[in-house]
Amino acid sequence: MFRAVMDKEKIKRWIKFMTTIEKLTDEACFWISGEALHFRDMDAARISMIDFKLEPEYFIEYSFEGEEEIPVCMQSKKLLEFSKLMRNSEEMEIILEEGMTHFVLSTKVPYEKYFAIPIAVDRERSKPGTPELEYTAKIKMVSASLKDALNEAKTISDRLTFIAEGNTITFLSKNDEGFQVRHRLVYPDNLEVLDIKVEEKSVAVYMVKPLLDVVKEIASLSRIAQINFGNSLPLDLKFELVEGEYYEYFLAPRTEE
Amino acid sequence: MPKATSNSLCIRCKGYRRLCGLNTCPILERTRSHFRVYHHIKSESVDGSTPPSLLVGEYGYPKVRVMLNIPPAVYGDEAKIYDDPLLWWGRYSLDDIIRFRSRLLASVVRLDIHDPWKLYEKEINISAVSLEPVDSEARLRKKPRPHLRFNAFTKPVGLLAEAEDIRVTSTPRIGWLLEKRIHDDVKVADVVVELYEGGYDIYTLIHALSGGLLGTFRNRKIVPTRWAITAVDSILGSYFRKKIRKAPYISDTLAYTGEYLENRFLVILTPGPLELEWIEAWHPRSLWGYKSKMPSISVLTEDVRGRYEYMDGGYMAARLAVLEYLYNVNRQATVFIYREIKPTYYAPVGNWHIRETVKRMLRGRPRKYDGLIEAFKHELKFFDIPGSIWLSHSKLLRDIRGRRSILDFISR
Numbered sequence: 001m002f003r004a005v006m007d008k009e010k011i012k013r014w015i016k017f018m019t020t021i022e023k024l025t026d027e028a029c030f031w032i033s034g035e036a037l038h039f040r041d042m043d044a045a046r047i048s049m050i051d052f053k054l055e056p057e058y059f060i061e062y063s064f065e066g067e068e069e070i071p072v073c074m075q076s077k078k079l080l081e082f083s084k085l086m087r088n089s090e091e092m093e094i095i096l097e098e099g100m101t102h103f104v105l106s107t108k109v110p111y112e113k114y115f116a117i118p119i120a121v122d123r124e125r126s127k128p129g130t131p132e133l134e135y136t137a138k139i140k141m142v143s144a145s146l147k148d149a150l151n152e153a154k155t156i157s158d159r160l161t162f163i164a165e166g167n168t169i170t171f172l173s174k175n176d177e178g179f180q181v182r183h184r185l186v187y188p189d190n191l192e193v194l195d196i197k198v199e200e201k202s203v204a205v206y207m208v209k210p211l212l213d214v215v216k217e218i219a220s221l222s223r224i225a226q227i228n229f230g231n232s233l234p235l236d237l238k239f240e241l242v243e244g245e246y247y248e249y250f251l252a253p254r255t256e257e
Numbered sequence: 258m259p260k261a262t263s264n265s266l267c268i269r270c271k272g273y274r275r276l277c278g279l280n281t282c283p284i285l286e287r288t289r290s291h292f293r294v295y296h297h298i299k300s301e302s303v304d305g306s307t308p309p310s311l312l313v314g315e316y317g318y319p320k321v322r323v324m325l326n327i328p329p330a331v332y333g334d335e336a337k338i339y340d341d342p343l344l345w346w347g348r349y350s351l352d353d354i355i356r357f358r359s360r361l362l363a364s365v366v367r368l369d370i371h372d373p374w375k376l377y378e379k380e381i382n383i384s385a386v387s388l389e390p391v392d393s394e395a396r397l398r399k400k401p402r403p404h405l406r407f408n409a410f411t412k413p414v415g416l417l418a419e420a421e422d423i424r425v426t427s428t429p430r431i432g433w434l435l436e437k438r439i440h441d442d443v444k445v446a447d448v449v450v451e452l453y454e455g456g457y458d459i460y461t462l463i464h465a466l467s468g469g470l471l472g473t474f475r476n477r478k479i480v481p482t483r484w485a486i487t488a489v490d491s492i493l494g495s496y497f498r499k500k501i502r503k504a505p506y507i508s509d510t511l512a513y514t515g516e517y518l519e520n521r522f523l524v525i526l527t528p529g530p531l532e533l534e535w536i537e538a539w540h541p542r543s544l545w546g547y548k549s550k551m552p553s554i555s556v557l558t559e560d561v562r563g564r565y566e567y568m569d570g571g572y573m574a575a576r577l578a579v580l581e582y583l584y585n586v587n588r589q590a591t592v593f594i595y596r597e598i599k600p601t602y603y604a605p606v607g608n609w610h611i612r613e614t615v616k617r618m619l620r621g622r623p624r625k626y627d628g629l630i631e632a633f634k635h636e637l638k639f640f641d642i643p644g645s646i647w648l649s650h651s652k653l654l655r656d657i658r659g660r661r662s663i664l665d666f667i668s669r
Contacts, residue, residue, distance in 0.1 A: 044502075
């Protein structure tokens with residue numbers, strides 16, 4: 001039905017992706033087709049969304065028999081747990097068997113391991129759309145720097161204000177006790193910013209934790225992140241990844257401050 | 258407002274001048290009950306029917322004290338009243354409950370938690386899950402003596418005595434399902450849910466878990482009662498939470514209030530994903546806040562994934578009542594549960610009254626509101642502690658008010 005094989009390096013990347021999905025939702029629903037293994041879903045509070053895709057070229061082998069995409073849902077916790085147990089394997093096979101009762105992770109190298117996760121095939125399920133907006137601030141920057149800004153903000157607050165003006169991007173957080181943390185990057189003085197396009201002063205507030213859950217994992221896979229936002233618009237975060245990988249994250253803004 | 262029950266105040270008052278502001282002196286009340294028990298203990302041998310009532314302490318873990326509580330010289334159905342939260346709720350006052358509890362003699366045996374079979378051999382744990390009182394006899398090492406203890410935290414417990422031997426002399430009636438599950442090698446979480454859905458009340462399940470009657474044979478152990486209560490609340494709560502994960506949101510903001518045993522509760526349910534907030538406010542001069550001039554407040558939130566900051570027995574009890582209600586109506590909601598503890602709640606009597614009060618509140622008719630702010634504006638007047646204090650501590654309200662959904666930005 002569906003079979004894909006990835007090598008050791010890709011297994012490690014896969015674990016990072018699955019970690020972010022596990023943090024987003026209890027139930028991981030993938031759309032499997034000949035074009036990709038695709039995940040697109042929101043968290044239960046519907047404030048954030050991950051759009052993640054692995055295309056055939058990502059894998060050593062990739063085969064899918066069928067015409068339509070199949071929506072396959074499983075427990076994200078077990079998927080991550082089993083994926084982590086594959087960490088030291090030379091390669092990993094992902095299989096959706098003919099009866100479509102289980103999603104299987106298996107390997108034969110260096111020895112045989114087999115993990116089967118019960119699945120629900122939910123043909124009624126519709127794939128959510130993604131926000132398609134005109135963002136007024138578009139910044140290409142080093143992922144690690146974004147991660148630093150989030151880690152700094154986390155020390156005093158669970159919210160972070162993004163301010164883009166001219167050639168500057170500022171990450172500002174404050175709390176009720178009067179503490180403030182600011183992380184400012186100016187283009188081209190700071191090499192952490194690779195490109196910045198700001199049509200008008202843009203300000204938006206986002207929750208730190210869900211954002212950090214993603215950036216913490218993906219920043220180690222991607223050096224460069226594209227941040228798009230606008231006045232009280234969602235944050236659209238896209239990472240530059242290796243061929244065949246696609247990862248985009250959306251986070252709704254908060255209306256305060 | 259009544260004054261705190263401090264030791265020096267008690268000595269000046271001696272139970273008659275009501276300096277603490279309470280109608281009756283809890284210390285004298287307890288001592289009187291102890292004397293009543295004492296008069297029924299003629300020798301080192303005590304008999305009566307356990308309501309049933311079993312208590313396992315934490316002290317000395319893993320060698321714990323297991324206490325089978327018996328009201329001396331009280332037999333048959335009459336014994337039930339001495340430990341039956343379902344019978345107590347709404348009928349009896351705090352004084353009454355303290356009087357009931359104090360009337361029990363705890364016959365104590367010390368056991369290793371890994372050895373529940375010793376309780377099983379003597380049918381002690383079986384009698385603790387009986388649907389009716391069970392006749393029991395205890396041979397004590399020595400006769401307990403009542404004594405007057407001045408203590409601000411007067412716990413409603415009866416006399417304690419080390420037992421040389423405990424015998425169950427009538428046949429416990431436990432129902433076929435529990436009987437079967439005691440002999441089955443099944444995980445605790447599965448069996449607790451099955452028994453609850455099979456009609457067993459939560460207090461029987463707590464006794465069963467505490468007495469080492471549930472779980473896989475390899476992992477079966479005696480569990481301190483306080484832990485068992487929280488475990489059963491948590492298992493059942495998580496079960497209901499899982500069941501309503503995909504349920505639609507409630508359609509209105511609903512508010513419920515209730516009061517029992519000097520505790521007031523407010524539950525507000527509002528359309529949204531299943532998140533919960535528990536705020537507990539102890540009045541100045543109440544049991545845990547008696548040295549403070551301001552209310553002592555603790556806040557706990559549980560996120561959409563069911564993760565909470567710390568374990569709190571009171572929260573778990575209230576959470577279960579709310580989640581069971583939402584399961585019954587097949588809806589999810591964002592939930593605020595607020596508890597105000599008055600200074601007149603002078604002795605802690607356990608979490609059962611939280612569970613039962615919230616459960617019964619939710620059976621009543623709710624007040625409907627158009628929005629959360631309006632609900633809070635009206636409902637917080639129910640408490641003596643000003644609304645502004647509750648609101649300033651609410652993390653969830655602050656979070657919800659500023660929250661927008663990603664769906665707002667997706668064109669359909």
